């Protein structure tokens with residue numbers, strides 16, 4: 001039995017209070033979907049089986065280059081972070097896995113595993129960090145890591161990644177995500193070909209250390225911290241990496257890491273078609289890598305990404321992308337943002353399941369652009385909230401998770417136990 005931070009009685013009482021209205025909404029939606037030849041329970045079951053991992057680094061208040069404004073009860077370390085992640089899982093039943101970042105979350109793997117087990121949590125992909133310097137490391141990453149011109153710096157970065165695999169293997173993770181900030185700020189500063197050659201060489205050393213049942217995800221990002229060139233800047237380079245490394249190597253798509261107006265759903269389709277889609281970092285953005293809450297700016301784009309995933313699932317494509325959130329919460333309670341993001345991600349999935357794919361395919365064949373677009377819009381316009389709530393309710397989660405969280409007083413409680421976090425001057429991710 002998992003250790004619970006929110007009282008089960010509170011969740012049950014809140015659900016009881018909301019039950020009559022919820023049942024009536026669910027029935028009304030069910031009746032509507034019958035007219036579209038859709039069985040609501042089949043959709044609810046699929047939604048209940050869909051999970052997304054939360055990032056350990058997302059439960060602390062983030063910041064910008066300029067400042068960080070911590071909230072009350074900020075997690076003091078990875079064990080508090082796991083407690084917060086357990087709350088999100090308990091209320092949503094959508095987030096049973098946590099993605100760790102090393103060295104931020106470094107701790108005895110036995111303790112990590114025991115704490116996670118006690119809270120009914122598992123671990124998704126491990127993340128390495130060679131984009132900042134750890135306090136006692138010998139070589140700086142100021143001028144790069146896996147692609148650094150100096151072999152000793154590359155070796156140090158390779159060893160760090162191998163250590164992440166070792167920690168991950170001890171706690172039940174099955175993948176390593178590698179994002180590097182390597183790049184240059186001035187034309188001429190770096191030789192593109194040589195830097196990429198060095199990166200590939202380093203990555204193939206890490207690849208060799210992967211256990212048989214592991215995958216490695218390379219994550220591309222167009223700019224930041226490097227502002228002129230980035231070694232792993234787009235999905236084309238990312239695809240070349242995955243192809244070069246071998247069958248355990250896949251591309252990770254972080255929704256905030258593309259050039260403005262990039263057709264991300266099409267990138268997703270291409271990677272699926274060529275069997276190199278490894279997974280996602282879900283978030284949303286208006287300008288750059290904003291790390292805003294999933295679905296908060298462009299929910300239609302999130303839906304279109306899921307439309308590609310469901311389309312591939314429907315065609316029987318054998319692929320297993322890792323679904324993870326990567327967000328930075330600056331002005332909200334991070335637990336609330338992650339609860340709401342997990343719901344938004346499930347919402348996009350549920351809406352994508354409602355697309356009449358037979359009709360859509362016929363419209364495409366007939367070149368009926370308007371009706372094809374309408375087939376997507378019809379699914380997207382459907383208010384699937386009763387399905388999401390029912391999926392949560394059936395697995396002992398909350399019908400209204402944010403309201404129940406607020407009522408639980410969890411934040412105030414941990415606020416008393418955890419010392420106030422000091423406001424920062426920036427430089428925090």
Ligand code: LRH
Nearest residue numbers: 127179219254289326429
């Ligand atoms: C880089 C990134 C990457 C890091 C995380 C903290 O922008 O998306 O995934 O590991 O942020």
Ligand code: MN
Nearest residue numbers: 219254281326
């Ligand atoms: Mn990311």
Ligand code: MN
Nearest residue numbers: 254256257289
């Ligand atoms: Mn990012």
